[in-house]
Amino acid sequence: MKIGVLKDAPKTAILGLVIILIYAVLGIFAGQIAPHGETEIVGMEFEQWGGEFLLGTDNLGRDMLSRLIYGARNSVGIALATTALAFSIGSVLGLLAATLGGWVDQFLSRFVDMLIAIPALLFALLLLTIFGTGIVNMIGVIAVLEMTRVFRLTRAVAMNVVVMDYVQAARLRGEGLWWQIRAEILPNIAAPLVAEFGLRFCFVFLAVSALSFLGLGIQPPTADWGSMVRANAALITFGDITPLLPAAAIAVLTISINFVVDWVLHCASGLKD
Amino acid sequence: MHPLLKMILQRIALGLFTLFAISLVVFLAVELLPGDLAEQILGQSATPETVAAFRAELGLNMPAHVRYLDWLVGIVQGDFGRSLANNREIAELISVRLGNTLFLACYAAAIAVPLSISLGLLAALLRGGIFDRVINIVTLSSVSFPEYFVAYILLLFLSVRMSMFPSIADFGSEASLLEMMYRTFLPALTLVLVVTAHMMRMTRTAIVNLLAQPYIEMARLKGASPARIIVRHALPNALAPIINVVALNLAYLITGVVIVEVVFVYPGLGQLMVDSVASRDIPVVQATCLVFAGVYILLNLVADILSIATNPRLLHGR
Secondary structure, three states, X not given: OHHHHHXXXXXXXXHHHHHHHXXXXXXXXXXXXXXXXXOOEOOOXXXXXXXXXXXXXXXXXXXHHHHHHHHHHHHHHHXXXXXXXXXXXXXXXXXXXXXXXXXXXXXXXXXXXXXXXXXXXHHHHHHHHHHOOOHHHHHHHHHHHHHHHHHHHHHHHHHHHHOOHHHHHHHHOOOOHHHHHHHHHHHHHHHHHHHHHHHHHHHHHHHHHHHHHOOOOOOOOOOOHHHHHHHOHHHHHHOOOOOHHHHHHXXXXXXXXXXXXXXXXXXXXXXXX | OOHHHHHHHHHHHHHHHXXXXXXXXXXXXXXXXXXXXXXXXXXXXXXXXXXXXXXXXXXXXXXXXXXHHHHHHHHHOOOOOEOOOOOOEHHHHHHHHHHHHHHHHHHHXXXXXXXXXXXXXXXXXXXXXXXXXHHHHHHHHHHHOOHHHHHHHHHXXXXXXXXXXXXXXXXXXXXXXXXXXXXXXXXXXXXXXXXXXXXXXXXXHHHHHHHOOHHHHHHHHOOOOHXXXXXXXXXXXXHHHHHXXXXXXXXXXXXXXXXXXXXXXXXXXXXXXXXXXXXXXHHHHHHHHHHHHHHHHHHHHHHHXXXXXXXXXXXXXX
C-alpha cells in the first residue's frame, strides 16, 4: 500500500522526500560524518576551498563543511522542537475551543485574534527584548506566536466534525471530553493537520533562522545556518559564495518540504488530475 | 446613512480599537519583566538607593494604569519619551528613519504591485501552459527562500561581481531622488522579489476562481472577446481579493524590511529596532513596535475600505 502511494507521487514530491531524508541522516549522525568538531578551530580564518578543508574555513578558522553538517542538527532540531511545541499548544487549545464552545471558545479566539493583529516578527522582537535573547526564550516566543495559526486551523476543521451525528452520539452516551477528542474528532482532522505541520515547520524554520541571522536567536559558538550567514557575510564583498551555503541549505530544505506538503494536500483533498 | 459610509466608519472604529489593544499589549508586555525596568537596567550590583532614584526618574513609582495613560497621551502628542541607551528623544530618532523605511517600502511596492498583478493575470489566462508551470515552480521556490538569501545573491552578482550597484544603501541627507533610487535599488529589488511571488499566486487564484463562474461562461457564450471578459466581467469582482492580497503583502514589506535593512546597512526603522533589541533599549523597541503596528493596521484599513468601495454589489443599491 505504502509503496503504491509512493509510485504515484509526482517527481517533485519524491525529490523532496529524498532531500528531507538526507538532511535527517546528516543531522542525526553529524558527529560521525563531520570531518572536524563543531567548534574546533582547525586552521586560519577564511581559508580557500579544497585541500584539507573542502569548503574552506569560517571567520574564526573553523571547518565550514563540519559546521554546515552540525547546523543540520542544531538549526533543524531547534525549529522542529519549536514547531512541535507550537503544535501541541495550538491543536489542544483549538480542539478544546471547538468541542467545549461557549465562553472557552470566545476567550481563546479573542486572545488569538489579538496576537495575530501584530506582525509576528515585530512581536517576537518585542518579547525577546523583554525576556532577553537566547535559545529557550526564542523557542518559547516563536512557539506562542505560531500557535495562533495552528489554533485557528484546528478550530476551523474541528468545528466541522463536532457537529457530526457520531460525535453527538458519543456525547449522548456519556463519553468523556478526552475520549471524544481522541477517538471521534482527531482521526477525522489528521490529514489537514499533518500538512499544516509541514507548512508551519517552514515558517518556524525561516523565523528561527531570521532571528539567528539578526543575532537574536541561536548564539555562537553553536553551529547554526542563520548566524553562520551573518558571521561570514564579509566574504561576499570579495565575491566568495561561501556565506551563501548555509542560506542555500535552508532554502533547499524548505522547498523540499513545500513539494511534499503540496503532494499531501493534493492527496488529502481527493483531487485527481 | 448610506450603508457604504456606515461600513467604512465601522472599519475605522475597529482599526482604532485594534491600535488601542496593541498599545496595551506593548505596554503590558514590559510589566511581565521579572523585577522592573530599573532593576533590569542597573543590574544586580546596583545599590537600593540608585535603583530607587532611577525608578523615580523613570516614573516607575506610579501605578501601572497612570503610567500607561501618561505614555499614551505623550504618544498622541508626538512625545515617545527618551532612549535609555543615549538619552535622545525617541520621536526625533524615529521620524527620520521612518521616512527612510517608508521610502524603501513605497519604492518596492511601486515596482512589485503592477508587476505581480500583470504576471498573475497572464498566468491565469495561460493556465495549464508552460508559462503557468514555470511561474508556479519559481514562486513556490522564492516563497521558501530566507530574505537574506535573496539579498546576498543580488549583492554578490549585481554589486560585487558586476559592480552595477552600490552594496551599502546609505545615502547622505541631500541626495537627489534619482541618486536615492539608484543607491537603494538592491534592497528594493530584494523586497520586490520576496513579495511578488506571493502576490502573483494569489492574483492568479482569484482570477481562476472567477473564470469558473457561470456569468463568465455566459459572457463567453454570447461571444464577448477574451480581453473584454477579463476587463469588464472578471476584473471588477476580482478587485476586492486582489486589493486584500496587495495590502497583506505591503504589510509584509513593513516587517520584511527589517532583515533587508540589516543586510544593506540601510538607516531605517528596522535597523533601529534590531539594534535596540540587542541593547535592550525597551522604550525605543516599544515605540518602533507601535509605529510599525500603526502602519500595518493603517494598510489593512485602507485595503478593507478600498475593497468595500470597489465591490460592484455594494456600489449599486438594490
